[in-house]
Amino acid sequence: MVNDKIIHRSSFRTLASLVLTSVIFFSSFGASAQDGEKLFKQNCAACHVATDKTVVGPGLKGISERAPSEQWIIDWVKNPDALIASGDAYANKIKDFSPAAMTAFGFMSDEEIIAIIAYVNSYAPPVADVPVVDAGAVDAGAASETSDEGILLNVLVGIAGLLLVLIFVLSGVRRSLTQLVSEKEGKKAPEELGVLASIVHWLNTHRGWAGVILLVGTLAFLQWGTKELMNIGVSQGYKPTQPIAFSHKIHAGQNGINCVYCHTSAEKGKTAGIPSLNVCMNCHSYVDKGPTGTAEIAKIYAALDYNPSTREYGDAPTPVEWVRVHNLPDLSYFNHSQHVVVGKIECQQCHGAVEEMGVAEQFSPLTMGWCVDCHRTTSVQVANNEYYEDLHERTPAWHDGNPVTVERIGGLECAKCHY
Ligand code: HEC
Ligand code: HEC
Ligand code: HEC
Ligand code: HEC
Ligand code: HEC
Ligand code: HEC
The missing domain is CATH 1.10.760.10 (Cytochrome c-like domain)
Incomplete structure (x- = not known):
């Protein structure tokens, strides 16, 4: 024991x-x-x-x-x-x-x-850090995101539809049976109910099924409603048709032209800017034909009132009205050079793989949450950064071993982004 x-x-x-x-x-x-x-x-x-x-x-x-x-x-x-x-x-x-x-x-x-x-x-x-995805993959990603929700919606609508068909078939069968029975008994067939009336009648006599249909319908409506609400004011994926079929894929991709060759002010100031047609003419004064022919490039000449055969400019140029893709509301302040030069952030991190885009589109949601999330997680590039050389030395609080995120230099203060 x-x-x-x-x-x-x-x-x-x-x-x-x-x-x-x-x-x-x-x-x-x-x-x-x-x-x-x-x-x-x-x-x-x-x-x-x-x-x-x-x-x-x-x-x-x-x-x-x-x-x-x-x-x-x-x-x-x-x-x-x-x-x-x-x-x-x-x-x-x-x-x-x-x-x-x-x-x-x-x-x-x-x-x-x-x-x-x-x-x-x-x-x-991490894959998400470097968005070198091509436009196709981005499209597929966006599509699959929506289709995930779409599938559920379709299934719900499908079930509702199926139930309706079932109601009709069953009520049809019932009707012919009653008719048959009454004919056999030599009685006059009872009066036909209208479609709506028979649905109401069916729902009345099948309370359980009616409940299920009501539930499914409500869920489908709520799902659709919240999705619409979340998307108010967010134009991610916006991809307007431009007056000239300008392709980043041809210029920044195949011909490897640097983004700031055209968007010159991205490194100097608040806006990145859209290049003037004179910049286009650096090349298009002799490149008059692209993969789709001469029509699109001819629009540049027309806008500049330029005659390619005489190589002379007329006196009636008309500006090209590019459709803005990105547009923050006026209440917010965003500065390109702060992010590109000081923050050393690649254009692609915010704009996606533009060099793969045939038509420019909005890659990021551009919501306040998007700005703030990045400021919480991204470190300020202090090393080898002229902008911070003095400041870094003069700010001993930064030497506590923790990464200096944008949040720590005040990047979550309302007034930094709101006038
Ligand atoms: C040859 C000149 C040229 C080059 C090089 C170029 N772009 Fe553009 N970009 C344009 C023009 C013109 C537009 C306006 C037409 C359009 O939206 O497609 C534009 C539009 C854009 C837009 C959308 C602007 C808006 O309306 O919100 C973004 C973002 C952009 N470019 C980013 C880039 C990036 C990133 C690169 C480098 C990978 C780049 N661009 C290279 C000429 C250029
Ligand atoms: C930190 C994110 C971020 C980075 C990095 C960034 N952009 Fe932008 N870009 C934006 C936002 C946000 C807007 C919308 C600004 C607005 O509507 O006022 C924008 C707008 C634009 C536009 C439209 C015209 C304008 O200036 O508003 C172009 C063109 C553009 N960006 C090109 C570039 C290029 C080229 C680079 C790299 C050199 C770049 N961007 C880097 C966030 C970014
Ligand atoms: C650095 C040189 C260069 C600059 C600057 C440039 N392009 Fe181009 N672009 C080209 C070349 C090269 C092609 C032809 C590519 C080919 O044939 O494969 C081309 C083709 C085109 C096409 C024809 C596309 C097609 O599908 O046929 C259009 C339109 C166009 N460019 C518009 C513009 C506009 C607008 C600007 C100014 C914002 C501009 N380009 C600036 C070099 C340039
Ligand atoms: C991809 C990451 C990223 C995104 C997205 C982003 N930022 Fe930033 N932002 C930075 C970094 C990094 C800095 C720090 C740059 C520096 O060292 O001053 C910064 C700095 C700033 C500053 C200066 C803060 C200060 O204290 O000096 C402002 C203002 C700002 N961002 C506004 C915005 C707005 C508005 C948006 C959204 C439209 C946005 N940012 C989106 C990374 C981002
Ligand atoms: C102040 C900048 C600095 C910091 C902080 C730093 N290093 Fe280094 N490290 C260097 C430099 C610069 C070299 C190259 C040798 C040289 O020029 O002195 C190097 C070289 C190395 C090498 C040899 C690399 C090779 O390719 O052979 C290793 C291993 C290394 N560091 C590890 C570390 C580790 C681990 C840490 C963190 C505990 C660290 N370093 C922190 C600057 C730094
Ligand atoms: C990093 C930049 C940034 C900071 C910090 C920031 N915001 Fe914003 N905020 C934005 C941008 C960009 C928008 C516009 C985005 C949109 O319309 O979805 C916005 C939109 C708003 C809106 C309008 C909402 C709407 O749906 O139209 C309000 C209100 C607001 N911010 C309040 C604040 C307050 C309060 C703070 C401080 C606690 C703050 N923001 C800090 C960037 C910022």
Whole structure:
């Protein structure tokens, strides 16, 4: 008896400790992968990215294959100068990579550095960060989003329709049966009910089904209603026909013309601007034919009152009235150069893969939520940024190890975006 109990208890203890160890093992495992990311972002991300792009220091992708050993990376991170001074060959090879020397992280433990390496090695760039999707894929995405909701709606409408048909068929059958019976009994057929009256009659006698139909109908209506409400004032996907069939795919895509060659003010001021036809004439004074022929380019000549055969301009030019695609309400303030030059944000992050668009369209929702979400999550580009050189040094509060998001520099203050 006693022995039994002891054995029982001790095996229970073994089991418990096994469970506990594995819990600790797995949770510490999970934590360390997460820590790696956190540590990297806090300490290294100002100078390194986990891809192969150079920021201040080299991109750390593939570092485990490149560096002599894991121990080397640990030693380097803890004290690069000491490693260089020791005459280490690899350290001396990379030491002049950048005029800015790498900081020593003497306070870091081996485990923390190993966690950072693990994070870097497992890093896969988030797909959503770089919208290099082509216009087709964007279209498909937008379509599938709407069709997800559409399918439900269609199913509901379908069910309602099916029930109606069923009602008609059943009431038809019932009618012919009554007729048959009354004929057999030699009685006069009862008076035919009208369609509406027979529906009302059917609903009256089939309360359960009536309830179901009412429920389905209400759900379908609510679903449609909320969808319409959410979309008020949001013109994502807006793609107006333009007076001249200008194609970004031909110009920015196939011919690789830089966005700011035409949208010159995007780097200088508030608006990106639409180029004047004179910019078009830099090329179209001799390119008079495109893939669809001469008609569209002839519209440029017509608007400029230009005669391509004599190469002379008349005196009656008429401006081309491009249809605005993007249009924030007047109550909000948006500045391109702040985002493109200071924030170093690619046009495509907000406008999508314009270089794949045959017809320009609105890629982002342009709602306040869209602006604010990005300001919450995007770090200010402090490193190598003229705009911040002084400011950064003069703002010690920024050196607390947390990323400096747009939110932290006041990017969620109402007055920044509203006059
Ligand atoms: C102040 C900028 C700065 C910070 C912060 C920084 N590094 Fe570096 N790092 C560099 C520079 C610059 C180099 C290239 C060597 C040189 O020029 O001194 C480098 C080189 C390296 C290398 C060798 C790269 C190679 O391709 O061989 C590793 C590994 C490395 N850093 C890891 C880290 C880790 C891990 C952190 C964070 C704990 C970190 N660095 C933080 C600037 C920085
Ligand atoms: C050859 C000149 C040219 C180049 C290069 C060019 N664009 Fe455009 N862009 C135009 C013209 C003209 C319009 C107005 C007609 C239209 O909407 O298609 C326009 C319209 C736009 C619009 C919509 C403007 C509105 O009305 O809201 C956006 C956004 C845009 N371009 C972004 C870009 C981006 C991003 C690039 C680089 C990938 C680029 N453009 C390259 C000429 C150009
Ligand atoms: C942070 C997001 C963001 C980035 C980055 C961005 N844009 Fe815009 N763009 C907008 C918004 C928002 C509007 C609408 C502005 C308005 O209606 O006042 C707009 C409008 C435009 C327009 C219409 C004309 C105008 O100036 O209002 C063009 C053309 C344009 N952008 C081109 C570009 C080009 C080219 C780049 C890259 C050099 C770029 N944008 C980068 C958000 C962005
Ligand atoms: C840097 C040179 C360059 C500039 C600037 C330029 N284009 Fe073009 N554009 C071309 C070339 C090259 C083609 C012909 C492409 C081909 O044939 O494949 C073309 C073709 C076209 C076409 C014919 C499209 C078709 O489907 O047939 C139109 C329309 C057009 N451009 C309008 C414009 C407008 C409007 C502007 C000014 C906003 C402009 N382009 C500025 C180089 C340019
Ligand atoms: C893709 C991300 C992104 C989107 C979308 C975005 N912003 Fe920004 N915004 C930034 C970044 C990054 C900065 C910081 C630039 C800098 O360093 O000053 C910034 C800065 C600003 C600032 C200056 C803030 C300050 O404190 O100096 C204003 C104003 C602003 N954005 C307005 C808007 C508005 C309005 C919209 C929506 C129409 C918008 N932004 C959408 C990334 C974004
Ligand atoms: C990062 C920029 C940004 C900040 C910060 C911001 N807004 Fe907005 N807000 C916008 C833009 C852009 C719109 C227009 C978008 C639209 O029409 O969907 C807007 C629209 C609005 C509207 C009109 C809503 C409508 O549906 O027409 C109100 C009200 C508003 N904002 C209030 C505020 C208040 C209050 C704050 C501060 C707590 C604030 N906003 C902060 C960018 C901003």
